[in-house]
Amino acid sequence: MNLTAIIIVAIIVGGITSIISTLSNKKVTESKKFSKQERDDLQVQIHQMNERIETLERIVTDEKYSLNQQFADLK
Numbered sequence: 001m002n003l004t005a006i007i008i009v010a011i012i013v014g015g016i017t018s019i020i021s022t023l024s025n026k027k028v029t030e031s032k033k034f035s036k037q038e039r040d041d042l043q044v045q046i047h048q049m050n051e052r053i054e055t056l057e058r059i060v061t062d063e064k065y066s067l068n069q070q071f072a073d074l075k
Helices: 003-031 036-061 063-074
Strands: none
Touching: none
16 A cells, blocks of 8 residues: 555545544533423333334234235225
8 A cells, every 4th residue: 555545545544533523522422402291201201102112013914914915805
């Protein structure tokens, strides 16, 4: 590898490191905007949504649902 390539790689790595650092600092700043109560409420909502998604997945992947859907398609 010649000196020019090494310098270019160093500049690119420095730029990527700078971008990652800026994004992580921004993320920390944004997370501080919510109060503890708001974060807890959001966590509860996420948990409830995950339960609903799991229920829907169970219903859709159930063999009876598939069979009923096939019967409905035949009508």
